Every structure is written in C-alpha cells, then in structure tokens.
Amino acid sequence: MGNVTDAGTETKRAGFRSKNRPTWCPGCGDFGVLGALDRALTQLGVAPHDVAIVAGIGCSSRFPFFMDTYGFHSAHGRGLAVATGLKAARPNLTVVATGGDGDALAIGGNHFFHTMRRNVDLTYILMDNQIYGMTKGQTAPTSRRGLKTKSTPRGNIEEPVNPAWAALTAGATFVAQGTSFDMNSLAEMLLAGLRHRGMSFVNVLSPCVTFHREADKQYFKDLSSPLPEGHDPTSYPAALRLLDESGDQHPLGIIYQERDGRAPYGDDVDALLDHPTNERAVLEQLLRRYF
Amino acid sequence: MGNVTDAGTETKRAGFRSKNRPTWCPGCGDFGVLGALDRALTQLGVAPHDVAIVAGIGCSSRFPFFMDTYGFHSAHGRGLAVATGLKAARPNLTVVATGGDGDALAIGGNHFFHTMRRNVDLTYILMDNQIYGMTKGQTAPTSRRGLKTKSTPRGNIEEPVNPAWAALTAGATFVAQGTSFDMNSLAEMLLAGLRHRGMSFVNVLSPCVTFHREADKQYFKDLSSPLPEGHDPTSYPAALRLLDESGDQHPLGIIYQERDGRAPYGDDVDALLDHPTNERAVLEQLLRRYF
Amino acid sequence: MEPDRWVHRDPADSAWFDSSAKDATSLRVVVDHHAPSGMGSATFEVSLMDARRSIVIRCEGSAGDGIISLGKVLARAAARAGYHVVTLASFLAEVRGGQSSLQLKIGVGNVLSPGDDPEVLVALNEQGVREVASHVTAAGLVLGPPMNGSTPAMAEGVRVLPIDYDALSTEATGGTRSKNIVAVGVLAALIGLDEEVVRKVVAELFGKRAADAEAANVRACDAGAKAAAASEIGDAFRLPKSDGVGKLLLSGNQAVALGAVAGGVRFYAGYPITPATEIMEEIADLLPRVGGRMLQVEDEIASLGMCIGASYGGVPSMTATSGPGLSLMVELIGLAGISETPLVIVDVQRAGPSTGMPTKDGQADLDLAVYGTHGEVPRVVLAAQTVADCFSQTVAAANLAHEYQVPALLLTSMSLSHSLQTVEVPDLAALKVYQETFYAGPADGEFVRFQPTEDGRPSRRSKPGTPGGIYRTGGLEHNDRGHPSFDPDQRREMVRRRKLRSQALVVASDAAIEPHSLVLGSHRVGVTSWGRAAAIAREVVTELRQEGQDIGYLFPHVVWPLPKATIRRFLASGLRTLVVCEANENQQFANLLRANFATELGRAGIEVVTVNKDDGNPFGPGEIREALRPWLSDGTATTLGEVGPKHPLDSAALPS
C-alpha cells in the first residue's frame, strides 16, 4: 500500500465515501469495489449512519476508513466474527463486511465457514487478488497452483480455494461474483446482496497491481466468464454444478440466491427474546430461582 | 466420560490396543471405532511403532491413549495441524487423526478445511455424536436444528454441518461414512482409507449414550442409509449429488475416492527437497550469498 | 509512619464489627446494605464465646446414593433458614473409585471455607465410615449405617450413632432410594434447622417430579428427624440462631451468570469449556428473558470477536471461558484495549498448563490475565473469593469495563464455580449499575471519539445508528478521530492516553477496596491473597485474630491494577513479614507485588513469604493455618520478636 498512515490526507467526500483518501496503490482493484459499494448503498437509500462496515486486516480490509459510515477495522481474519456480533446486537444496522482472500480464507477460514452456514444477515465482500497484498506478496489460499512468490519460491503446492464455492457449499444463501473493473455490474450485485435477507457473499476479482503483476485485469478477464445462458440462480443444484464444472473459471453474476429461504440467523436470535416491560421484576424472579 | 484419570487401570492389550482401559462411558459408540481401527491397522500390516495417532480434545480425542501406537493428544481443535506437521516431517509414518464433531468442525474448522484441501496423506476419523460429549452435552455443529440442550434451551437455531459434505467440498480425496455399531463395514472403510494416498476422511456416526440420549443407535440407523445402488465413488459430481440430495440422511460407505488423483501434500513437499551429501558445504555456500 | 487503626468488617461478606473489640465476648453484627452487591440488612448479636458458631459436615456414600442431592437439600434448607453455607464436592472423591463425597460448613456469619476435617460424618455406606471416621474431629459424631465390619480408630470423644437409613427409607417410602433424604432429616434435626423449612425444601425438590414422591420424601425426612430426636446427642451440634434472613444458594457459575444479567450485560457469546460451561448454559436461559442475546459460537476467538462487535454496537457484552480459551483470546484483548471497547471476560481457572487437569482447581492464570497480549493495553482484572463475589464482582467488572472503556477480566476458579455457597439476596434497587452515556447526535456537538483527557477517563462513544456520530476505529494506532496515524507525536499522545487510563484504574482499584478485605494496624505480620485462597485465608486470619494473634491482612478484589494507596498503607503499617497465599507454583501475585512495590518492600525491609499449592485441590484452612504458624506468637507474648524462621512451605521464587 502506498502510504498506510495518511491521517492528514483528505479528499472531497461524496455519497458514502469518507474524506480520507484511500491509501491503496494507484490502480489497485479495490478502488473499483469502493466505488461500487458507494453506488449500491446510495441506491439502497439507507442513511450512512445506519451502515457499519467491518473488516479484518489487509489492504482490502482498510475499506472502512474510506467510507463515511460507522466502521470497525478489527484483527486479521476476525472481521466476520465482529460483524456477526454487531449485527446480532443491533439487528437494524446494515452491516457490510470486507476482507481479502487471506483474511477470509486463511486465518479467517473458520469464521467464514460458520458465518456462511449460519446465514447471518450480512453482506460480505471479498476482494480476491490471489495474493497477500498488505504483506507484500506471498502466496494466498486463492493463488494458483505453481505460482512462484516470495513464500513459495519453488511454486505453490496447493490447489487454490474457490471463494464462491466455499461460500456456496458452506451455506450462504446469496453468492455472487464480480470484478473490480466492471463497476456497474458489481454495484448491481452488491445492491442485490444488500437487499437479500441472510448471508450475501460477493467475491470480487480485484487485481493487486503492486505485488501480483501476473494477476492483472487481463488475467482476471481470462479467468472469468459471464453466467451461462439460462442459469437459474434460485436452484442450488444448478449453482453447485455450475461452479463444479467451471473449474478454475470464475462465472460472473449472481450464482445463487435462495428464494423464500431460511430466516437469517438474526431473526432466529431475535425470536428467542422476551421484552419485559419491568426488567427489575424479571430479575427478582430470576433470583428467586436460587432461593 | 466415566473416569478421566485412569493411570492405574490396565486391561490386556491385543493387536493395536494399549493396555489402558478406555475411559469412555459403557456403551459409548467410540468403542466400536476403536475396535474397527484396531482391526484395520492389523489388516494393513503396519508395525505399531510406525503408526502415530494424533487427536484434539474431547471424548473421541482420548483415542491415542487407548491404542498401542505413538500418540499425541494435542489441544482442542488442533489435532489436524499437529498431525500435518508430524506427517510432513516424518513422511514414512502412518498418521491417523481422530476427533469429535466439535473438535473438528467448531474450533478446529479452519484446520479441517485446509487439511482436506491440501490433501495431506492422513486418515482422519471423526466421531460424530452430534453433541459435545466431553463437556457434558452442549449443542455441536452437527446437532440438528431445534435440538434443546443445556446451551440451547430454546432449541438450536443453526443448520447442522454435514461432515462428509464439508470434507468433500473442501477437497478431501477420500470420503467415507460409517457407524460405530457396524464395526465390520467401518473396519473395511478405515482400511481403504489407510491405503488411500492422500487425505482420507471417515465420518462415523457414534452415539454419546450419556449426554445425547436422543441420538442413540436407532436414531443413527434412521438417519443413515446404504449407498444407492450403482453409486460410482470415483465420480466427484456423483458424490456431490449424492450428498446434496441426501439432505439429512447420511449415506454409509465410501462416498468418494479420487482415482489416480493429485499427489498428496506430503509428496509435493518432499519433491522440493535437496538431500545434500555435504550439508556443511551447502551451508557455507548459503552464507556466501550475504558476503 | 504511624500505622492506622481502621474499623473493619468481619470477613463474612456482609457483617461489620469493630476491631478494637477483640476481647469482647459478644458483638453487634450489622448486615450492611451498602455493600456493592446490594445485599439486604439486619442487625443481631452473636456471642463469640458460643461453643459453636458453625459446623462442618461430611457426607459420604456410593455413587448412586444421592450424596449431591443430600448436600444440596441440606444446604438449601440451611440457606433459607438464614445460615451461611459453603460446600465442596468432588475434589475429595477423585481418587476413590465409586465413592461420592461432599462437605459442608454451615454457620452464622464468617463461613468462608468448607472446613477441614469434619465434626459430623454422615455416611450412607460402610466404606464412608471406614475411610473417613478416623478424620472426624474430637467430640465429633459419626452417623453411619449399621456396620458389619468394625469401625476404625477414632479421635477422642467421637460418638457413633448408627442409623439404618435403608430401613427408615423403606418404612417411609417403600424403597431405599430416599435414604439420602433420611440423612437430611437427621442432620437438619441435629443442627436445629426449622422443620418446616426443611420439609418445604424437600417437598419442592421432589414436587417437581410427582406429588407422591414429594409426600414420600417428606416422610423420609421426618423419619430421619425423629431418629435424631430419639438419640442421645442432644444439643451438642445445634447451631445458634441465624440472622433469620433467607439466603440464595448458588454455584459460582450461576452467580456469575446472575451477576452478568443484573450488571446490565445484554450480549453474550461463548464456547463450552470445563469448568466455565455452566455460565453459558445459565446465561442461555437467563439472558433472553431480559431481551439479551446469547450465542454459542465456533470458538473462543469468535466469542470475543463477537463481543467486541456487540460492544461496538453499544450493547454491554461478556464472554466466559477457562484457561485455554483465555489463551486464545489474548490477541483480541489487545484489540478491545486499543479501540477502547468495554467488555467482560470471565476466566474460571482450572489446573493448567495446557489441557492440564480440567476438573481440578488452580489459580495460575493471573499472569495471563494481567500480561496477556502483545504490546500494552490498560485493563482491569478482578478476582472472586466467594460465590457472593462471583455475583458482585461480575457486576463490578461490567461497571469498570464501561466506566473506563477497557476489557475487564474476572478470575474465578473450579473450586468456586462448582461449589454451592450462600449469597445474601441482592437488593436490586440498591445495586449500582454503571450506565454508559452515549453521544446523542448533532445537538450534542461535534463527535470526537478519542477526545484527549487529562484525568485518564475515556470520552463518549457513539452508538452506530446515531446521526452525526459516525466514526471508525479498530486495532491500528490512531488519532483522536480513530483514523490510523503512525506519527510519533500522535503515538506518544495515545501511549500516554493509555497510561493515564491505567493510572485512573489504580485509583478505581483503591476505591474498590471493601473494608472487610483490609485490616491495618501495627502488625508485624500481614497476610495477603487473592481469589478463592483469599477467602480461606480470610477465615483463618479472622480466627487467629480472635485468638489474639497480631496479624494484618489485605484481600483485594481488583488485582490489576493493584490498589496502590491501599497497599502502600498496608506495607507501611509496620509489617516485617508479608505472607502471600495462592494456588500456583510461580508466585504470580507475589511477583506482581514485588514488581510494583519493590521500593516500598525494600524501604521497610519487609520479607515476602510465599505459601503456594498447585496439586489440583483448593487450599483448606488447616493448610494456611499451618503455614502461618511460624509467625504466630505463642499466646503469651503480644508481639513477636524479629521476623521468624523461614517456613518450609516458602518455595523460593521461581526461577529467581
């Protein structure tokens, strides 16, 4: 990242963008994601103070600072846990989580898995640059097999994780995939994700221009393709088949959206609550149990 | 568990069984798994001192102490990490890992995911009792929705994880499922798993008779069914479809085994190594780089 | 420096008396309703000269005999009748296959330990008599079954009263299953519990099952009472009248859960772990009843992460765990610290390290609680000494967390979490629960999250959802708006901010000293301790003081930051020897004292003597009394000479 300590650098804010100039390298894919989310939130029509963006650690996780919403930049891999806590405690907030491929799928893999399966009512945007950007270019869980980086000088020996597949098979009820350079489509997907009740996951192919030169815009273009004609995003088996058969190709668009699906985790949690008018009386009664 | 501190209690050892009497409650499903692994290892024909069993924490994770092999009883959720390190460092050992549903899929979920996808040459036996046995009966990631336990007195609000599905979609190259009360079939699966080069995962439905009375033998019988006629375990799409369509039903048998598949992680790691005859000379040379 | 003479409280959590009245034969005891736990109030006289203010009872039986129920029913009845009770189960039984065993101490005031050797043994099987009768104290009582074998040698004056539990149970209920309730009847009659109360407790317990079981068991209880009345024991084991104020009977874990709910916690995320699990289980039931949300999640890291998220959302949050879970949480403790996110973490300590002995007791997580995280953040660490503390210190932890916007850690331990003790019914109206004031919106001026302050107190937070209060924060070093900044001047400012916070917490720690936990005076010997060991030490030292021994003490609840002014006064009160008791090997608390009061200890030439134990069982009062013996006067001299010889239990600090 260009300059991580930019407390002083301000830019004109517009929409949901904060006045802090993003510290990303010029040309970083994450700018496109920022623009797309700005647009999607604007279209959603929610007030900035009713939105919170929660992130882990990584270039992509700096996101909260660049948006004029509430924001929490947590610890590496823990964004989804913090976001879940926030959403569970304050169900009326629109909570967006952001992270990178390492943050989401390496150290944060367990929270990823459980957040997807719980169907928490969040929108999670993963900026997949197939590298650890923030730490200057090591192999990430989404790096292709054979990739030579500083940490795998003899080539990556692992099969890459496919984030959309991981989210879909773990139980997310909305799975979409976009690129940072097609901001229009991305904004649409994000808007649909924000409107979805339950876990919406959006994987974004987003180049790291500084530490992963190979995976540039063209590379991601070659790696992705539009959804096949007639794909039914409401069919889980169809979504499964699509991703399984796509192999390393990344279909772009809304891959899956559960229709009339399960209630999100938040609803389930809320359904258990009593809302006593006289809390003290309830407490007295609870104490009496132990008398 | 009956008595966790049984340093004194010895029983006659036979095969791969250690002389330590298992501390499991009488009737615990894990006895069946112990018997099956004993038989499978015997049939495999490996010497006990060439086997190591690594586990996390839980009733099922006490396994190493009851086998007369090398054993490491690590920390909750960390069995697969320790097992991977051991296997990578000593590729000639037969390394078996054991764990429970909580150990594997709650706290250990991330190691589970990554160990499966790396295709480490291990055999992992998960004793799925749909409960936290060791801590006396809380909801586990495999507990059914709605289950009332001490930790979810108003009913479990989460969709259960299907362990075979989780392993299959994460990338394990051998996925089987058995029950603790059909020891013969289980022993066969374990033997096949032990012979498989790469990650072999065996989910075992194994009742906790003490803290999950509902999920008894009959419950698991009702919950499981033989593989459908003609299922081709070498077809990944078939395996996917089978598990997706089975829903809460647990098919029993070898669900998937990659044929002529990828080399296991261990091989990949080994392929990178030089084996210098004069290590000192190599070191001198490495130092010279910084001169 | 002239030492102070303070009026101090009796170690029973709620009673005051004047220390100058050491030679009085009776005391006016005032149950204090200003206590932070908001307990009720009552005044009564107790005679220090009473032969008996408490009784120690051991219950023994086979695994199926219902020993735990026996203890619970007896304890509950005593509690409701206004007595103080402390129980201890399981530790005694661990290595004695098949035998179940529980000890209770019941008394008026001053009950802090389950006692050492029992005065009364009630054994439902012969094994219990064979193994325990020889431990019964002189002039004690053995209530065993009719024996086939011979009874073992016993202390002087121990009487044996054979009771045919099986027969009495069968007679009353048609089966032997209620023999434990027969024993309840016997014991209740012996110590003089109100019959109606006892019957009611028995009835309630069994009434839940079926009316006929209820009636049968009440009959069994009565049969026991009759057998006791028919015996020749008389009043020897009768307790004096209690204060008559019914008490709650709780385990430490239940008390923590209740404390959390009463203390305003409305979000909880957790993961099971022995011996903390019941906190989560209890909370799972309690919290939703007051609109609070409880989640069982994938691990302890997620637990704390979710609490941070919920607290950022403005909802008071808590998690509970044991050592292994606390270890996993230390990264995020730093995150809570730097982002000034209040939350409560309860650590029910068990014997470590690593998985260690999950069902056994220990106090070796203090270092982790105080030092656990990379880098430096302010935090507060509290420790419960009693089950009553488990309630009140959970409230205190929530208060401190929110008042100072820091992580507050509360340490309890296995021996508290799973033993039942009486707790005065908290006066919820009097309970002080800190209410955080949030930024209210644009009318409230411009919002600056980390407003500089000179007094170390935090600045207001803004709840997400509040217009005009938008801010971002997290784990990076930042400026007053929460925006990342690595500027050295800004950094120094924030380091100083955190330091001032810690200093403010020192003041809070001093303010939290409750009178009953401190005795100053011109004592040559002072005793200090923390957690469960402190309760036992408190009981012992109080007894020793009543025996005329010249001992000061300090048993703080806030163990980090240390109460500086209090400890300085304590150390300057004339001490030559400071005895530090704790259930670990490495002297964690003693080392905190040494590190933070090196100058004071050095200047006054105070010798630090450490009493440690780490075998998985909690301290008994006898062990601490024994450890203190070398520093006691022989009863004739009123002051000791020079510092006494080093005691064998003084294990030199490790590794230095």
Next chain:
Amino acid sequence: MEPDRWVHRDPADSAWFDSSAKDATSLRVVVDHHAPSGMGSATFEVSLMDARRSIVIRCEGSAGDGIISLGKVLARAAARAGYHVVTLASFLAEVRGGQSSLQLKIGVGNVLSPGDDPEVLVALNEQGVREVASHVTAAGLVLGPPMNGSTPAMAEGVRVLPIDYDALSTEATGGTRSKNIVAVGVLAALIGLDEEVVRKVVAELFGKRAADAEAANVRACDAGAKAAAASEIGDAFRLPKSDGVGKLLLSGNQAVALGAVAGGVRFYAGYPITPATEIMEEIADLLPRVGGRMLQVEDEIASLGMCIGASYGGVPSMTATSGPGLSLMVELIGLAGISETPLVIVDVQRAGPSTGMPTKDGQADLDLAVYGTHGEVPRVVLAAQTVADCFSQTVAAANLAHEYQVPALLLTSMSLSHSLQTVEVPDLAALKVYQETFYAGPADGEFVRFQPTEDGRPSRRSKPGTPGGIYRTGGLEHNDRGHPSFDPDQRREMVRRRKLRSQALVVASDAAIEPHSLVLGSHRVGVTSWGRAAAIAREVVTELRQEGQDIGYLFPHVVWPLPKATIRRFLASGLRTLVVCEANENQQFANLLRANFATELGRAGIEVVTVNKDDGNPFGPGEIREALRPWLSDGTATTLGEVGPKHPLDSAALPS
C-alpha cells in the same frame, strides 16, 4: 561484598580488551573465535586516540532515487572491506511524504548503532539538504546537488560540497538513473574504501541484470570517486584501516533464517506478518536446500501446531511471527511446555498493541513471551541486540530448546529485522549445535518418557518409528509414561519437575552470559537493557567508560529465566542506581527485575531508574546518553555522591 574486577570484552561483538586499561591509548583487540556464534578470529591494534573510529552517514533522496540501493552497496562494500556497519532505514522517512532516507554508521569495531546526527549528509535532491543539513554535526560535510534555493543554517565548520549527481551519472551512463551509484563512489572514496572492492560490489549488483548495466554503473562509481578526489576534503572523513576480515551484511530477518538453518532447524511452518515475513521467505528458499521442509499454512495457530507435530516427530522445528501471531500461539506454547516438546518461536516485535503500527519499532512483547499461556510452563526467552545476535541467538534458542525440551522464544524487533548490519562470517565448524540423543530401541532398555530427574534436565525422547519406544503424550497432566493422571501426588511431582526445569534454565541463563555483555566493578551506576535498546546502550556506555565514567553494565541475551547469579553479582557490586532502558512504556524488563530481585534490590537499597520510549522509533544513542547524564560525574570527581536526582525520563512504573 567486595566487587569483582572482571576482564571484559569490548562491546563490538567479537573483540576483547582489559577494562583496567581504561587510560591506555591503544588496545590489542582479539577477535574471539570461541564466541558462541563461531565467528572467525583476528588480532589487531586500534588507537583509542584516533580522531575517528567510525563515521555516520545520512543518505537522502526522492522515493525513486535508489537511496536504499545506495546504502546497500556502500554497506556491502564496507563490510567486505572488513568494516563494521549498521544501517537504519525508513523510520526517518515515515512522516516526510515522498522522501527516502537511510543512515549508516561505518567503523572499526564498536559499531552498534546507526548513530544520531550524521557527520556526512549525501543528498540526491534539494529537499534532503534543506531538511537535514542543519542536523549535520560540527565540522561535518554536506554532499548535496547544485542548489537553486539557499542552504539552511548549519553547525560550525560544516563544509558543503556540491556534486552534480545527475550530470556525472549522465556522463558515465547516458542517464541519470545511476546517480545513487555516483554517490557511492563519492562516499567510498571519502572514507577510503578499497576501490576494487567497491567496484566489485557495484558490478555484482548490476551484473545480475546485464553486462552493460554493470559496466555503466562501475563507470558511475568511478566518476563519483574522481569527484571526491578532486575535492579539497582530503582525509578528514577517512576511516582507519579495518581488521581486513570481510564480513557478511545481513538484515535481522536474514540472520534469523540463516541461524535457524545453521542451528539445525529442519522444519518450519509459518504465516506472513510484518515485520517477520522475510524470515519465512528466506527459509522457504534456504531450508529445502538442506533437506528441511517449510510450509506456509493457514494461520499462526496452525504454524505452531505443525511445529509441535514435527518436533514430536523428532525434527527440530521453528516458526516466526510478530506480536499478533505470538498472541495467537500462547495456548499451544502451553502444550509444547507440558509435553516437553522443544521448538523455537521467533517474535519480531513491532509497535503494538493489536495491529498497532506494523511497520514501526517497539519492545513490548516481553511480558507475553515470559507469561503468555494459562498455567505455568518452563520456557526460555532470548533477545537479540544486534543482527549478529539474530544469527547466534537463533542457534542458541534451538540449542536451549532441545537441550531442555522447552519452547524457546527469541525476540527481535522491527529495527533489527529490517536494518542491515555486518556479521562476522560464522565458523560453521566451531559452531555448537546441540544434538538431541533419542531412545535407540529395545537394546536401550525400557523407554520411560518422563523419567524423574533431580537435576531438572529432561529425559530422552523416542522418535516415532522407533521399536520399543512407543509412548503417548499431550496436554493433560500425566505420569512418567505420559498417561493422564490427576492424582495429587503425581501432580505435585510434575509441577516440581517443571520447576526444576526452570531452575536448570536459570543456570543455563547464567552460563549464557557473554563477557562482553557484563561489566562489574565498584560502580555506583549500572545500566541494563535488552534487545535492540541494549546494543545502543552498550555503545553509549562503552563510550562513557572510555570518557572515564564509572558505570557498570549488564546486557543479557537470555532474558528469561533471568541469569540469577550474574544479576546478583551485578546488584551486589556496589550499585546505588540501576538504569533500565527499554522501548516500551510499562517497564516490562524492569518489572521482571523488580519481581525476581526484590530482596537484592531492597537489601542494597538500589534505586531503579527506568528509561522508556514507545513512539515507534528505536532508541538513538543520544537519547540514552541524555538519559544517563544525571548519573555521570562531571569529569573531575571519580565517584558520584549520593544517588542523583530523578531524571525526567524516569516514568514511574505503571500502574504502581
């Protein structure tokens, strides 16, 4: 107690001299080849009266000017010519957008810091001159570009030599890209580096790209040298002859990686984190070349888990991380401890807490390293002071881990990890690498994993695969076979075993004291420190001693357990004041000393004075010199009076 007079070593890592020769004008310096790092040996004379033994050079330029290469080439050339070099980059530049900046100190022996203000400034852009020229020390030199604006006010006697870098570069190479190499030529000529060596280093650097680049850059270098020769500066900045022994030039992270490989580590699992990542990257390349396996894994918990597995398999294992990763590892440190599984954990400290300031320096993870885990396990914590230590202490950590079967933690920090320093070429033949002896099979008798020992040393392990050596172990408390046991007697035995292990490590800690890190004497003032701060303090104290100041010092590498005998001697050597320097706020090392030497400090009445800094930048020698000033004699008196006034930098221990 009569203080000792010890012969001690010069602070340069490898040179000895006699402390009694304080007034000598020349010293015979012996490079010691018994040093644990197995360095080479040489003997030479140095004159203490030389006007110059070292030089501090600051390089400045715009981000694209190749300032880092400039520094690297110059440092490499000086190293190969036998000089000692310390560089420091990036810290200076952080808050000055777009400017790149690097400082070097080059000298004969005794180079431990990058210096404070530069004697020579080489600036490739005007901004560099404008901002830094005023900091150049008196009689210094500014080598700036031809200026358009005016030069700022400068110290007395500073000469300005304008050099048209762009023109010289263009002349030599056809473009301005090589202006940094022109500067190398200028500087090398000024300080008198062998031209051939410099040319060779330049050629090597560019030879990797293309032969014509190589030739062009050598020409640029020559042009710079010629410009210097043509100037009137003469010999003023010329260094004395070096020892002539070429040295390695390494970053701290490279040195750790090399130390691991040389120290026998053959398994590594890791996860990237600033500023430790390069250790993993370096190891990824190095380890497979000697048959070792390296894995990049999903997180730090997995890293340590895998190391535990590999070490259980008998393969020496290591991982490296920074604070956040260490926090995540503390649960498994306990597992390694109780199962007596040796392994090495390197923590490259950065400014915390939480994410903190990942690219900035700090020393605030000591508490976590010493205390981090629930419960109590023996462990050893080492700290590197220099890049040479990064090599030698990694070897030492691996040795201690395996000799004592404990987790060994090595602390370095950002300022070491990313700065280049010279390291004597290690003599691999002389390097001591502990070889663990394993159980060999049935012929070796019955295998008992945790054989009781009285000396605190561990018993043999059995490698999985060994017939007859089967055993199981893990995180539970266990008996001598590794089988779970919660029996109190067994527990006490194992607690004692771990305590004895810690005590054995105290002895090892004393044995690890290297002569150059200790000066005893009847000094009223002693200085102690650890890690990078210790190197700076060592340089300062050595200079002060050469100026006739009466100061003792102790800079241990093993910081836990503390070297008890050594510290006792140090404290009993007549000290009245102990100054403790460390780059944190909470006085972590000072508190370890207070906790473990409370008696000694108290008895001798020693005042502990702390010098702390936590702004993200490492200590400079000037800061430490300034902090020591109140305790220095005025140069006429040979001893000080009573303890001096408290220095403003003495921040009272927090929170006490």
